[in-house]
Amino acid sequence: MLPKKIVEEIDKVAKELKLGEEERKRLEKEVERVYLNSRFEPGEAIGILTAQSISEPATQLTMRTYHLAGAAGIKVTFGLPRLIEIFDAKRKIETPMMTVYLKKEYNTKEDAERLAFKIVERRIKDVAKSISIDIGENTLIVEIGEEKELEKVKKAIKEHIARKVEVKVKENSIIIRPKEELSFSDLQKLKVEVGNILVEGIEGITAAIIRKEGENWVLQTVGSNLREVLKLEEVNERKTISNDIYEVYEVLGIEAARNVIVKEAYKTMQEQGLDVDIRYLLLLADVMTWSGEISSIGRYGVAGAKASVLSRAAFEETIKHLIRASIKNEVDEFKGLFENVMVGQPAPVGTGMFELIMRGEENEHRRNDKESDKRE
Amino acid sequence: MKKEIDVSKHELVPKHEIISEKEKEELIRRYGSLKNFPRIYTTDPQVKILNAKPGDVIKITRFNEVTGESVYYRVVVEGEG
Numbered sequence: 001m002l003p004k005k006i007v008e009e010i011d012k013v014a015k016e017l018k019l020g021e022e023e024r025k026r027l028e029k030e031v032e033r034v035y036l037n038s039r040f041e042p043g044e045a046i047g048i049l050t051a052q053s054i055s056e057p058a059t060q061l062t063m064r065t066y067h068l069a070g071a072a073g074i075k076v077t078f079g080l081p082r083l084i085e086i087f088d089a090k091r092k093i094e095t096p097m098m099t100v101y102l103k104k105e106y107n108t109k110e111d112a113e114r115l116a117f118k119i120v121e122r123r124i125k126d127v128a129k130s131i132s133i134d135i136g137e138n139t140l141i142v143e144i145g146e147e148k149e150l151e152k153v154k155k156a157i158k159e160h161i162a163r164k165v166e167v168k169v170k171e172n173s174i175i176i177r178p179k180e181e182l183s184f185s186d187l188q189k190l191k192v193e194v195g196n197i198l199v200e201g202i203e204g205i206t207a208a209i210i211r212k213e214g215e216n217w218v219l220q221t222v223g224s225n226l227r228e229v230l231k232l233e234e235v236n237e238r239k240t241i242s243n244d245i246y247e248v249y250e251v252l253g254i255e256a257a258r259n260v261i262v263k264e265a266y267k268t269m270q271e272q273g274l275d276v277d278i279r280y281l282l283l284l285a286d287v288m289t290w291s292g293e294i295s296s297i298g299r300y301g302v303a304g305a306k307a308s309v310l311s312r313a314a315f316e317e318t319i320k321h322l323i324r325a326s327i328k329n330e331v332d333e334f335k336g337l338f339e340n341v342m343v344g345q346p347a348p349v350g351t352g353m354f355e356l357i358m359r360g361e362e363n364e365h366r367r368n369d370k371e372s373d374k375r376e
Numbered sequence: 377m378k379k380e381i382d383v384s385k386h387e388l389v390p391k392h393e394i395i396s397e398k399e400k401e402e403l404i405r406r407y408g409s410l411k412n413f414p415r416i417y418t419t420d421p422q423v424k425i426l427n428a429k430p431g432d433v434i435k436i437t438r439f440n441e442v443t444g445e446s447v448y449y450r451v452v453v454e455g456e457g
Contacts, residue, residue, distance in 0.1 A: 003442060003443055003444035004441070004444050005441055005442055005444075230381050230383075231381060237381045237382075237385075237386065238385055238386050238387050239386075239387050241387075241388060248388070250421075251383065251421065252383050252386055252388065252389055252421060252422075253383070253389065253392075253416075253420045253421045253422040253423070254416055254417070254420055254422075254450075255388075255389055255390050255392070255422065255436055255438075256386060256388040256389045259388040259389075259390075260388065263388075278440070278442050278443075279442070279443060282440065282443065286414070289414070290414045290415070291414075291415055292414070292415035292416045292417040292420070292450070292453060292455070293417065
């Protein structure tokens, strides 16, 4: 009946106070009474309470966006901008990040360092000494310092743009000759394209630092690519996680995305010393993931387009909305909040409220079902 | 060094399972209809693993430290993309 955490706490207290069997039972009963008493009554407007419980502390969040988050030296979005990012369900977040855990066999500093080096993306422009254009020959010359890099770069170029160019190696350089004559500006474009070719590492990860978390070595990355990182041999694919909700949704599914929403929102509040009960965030995340995909909180997402004519008219451009509604012969069903407040009717709010309940005999129930099916 | 990963084993993924027709009927009896149930797309990685069809109901057993274990249901719907 009681959540595990509370039971654990009772155990702790009972141990400290050396309670006997009898006393412990009484304590448990009392705790249960208080617990059940503090549950919401059916019909309480939980959504409104949730909105207030999150928004009020959120007014006290930091509004600055950029800041170095401590010793690690990685730039992360935090405070209000991050919270807005989460609830608006932004597809491209400002600072995607991954926390990469290692498998037991690889849980050493050396392996962590090696992996950190391996996953960071290196493009040709990072590896090459220079990339230059030879207009006379109509070629690109990629000059490479170290010999062992030469092969890798050559391979990368061949993989990516083999269709349109010929690749030749000459001493320390790679000469790229387009198959057809290119104008100077096209050569410039090709130069940029070549520079951006990935030589090694994982697409999207621009930096990685290692740190120790208890017994475990953990990699913190700038940029995120969960799908590819999980595939790496050294990575613990059960724990490694990204802060990018959409990416988690695509790789692990809607339920995992829901968990990340809760985790990230909770973390953001906690970092600023604000205590929001996690149940509110759970409810919010449930609402955001209800449809099977992530919808944002606000006008375009969960709250959606206001169906009621009167509530739309109350917001902006009253006359336009009323005229348009009368032309279209729109009906207002008075199911929302605004329109009912406007006419002085009780608004239909409250979680678990109902308009009419019917539970007759089993047979009757079925008959009603059939009738309502017909009507639909 | 690529390996096959099982995304259903991840820490943040609760247990997903398809419920039987009998359990589904029981749900419909209790809640009237499934049309107001939360949804999950056929394109969801977890649904793909279970190979569930639109109309199936997925039972999700969640665990949270504060609130304990809870059961949630989602109806499978045709996903986009």
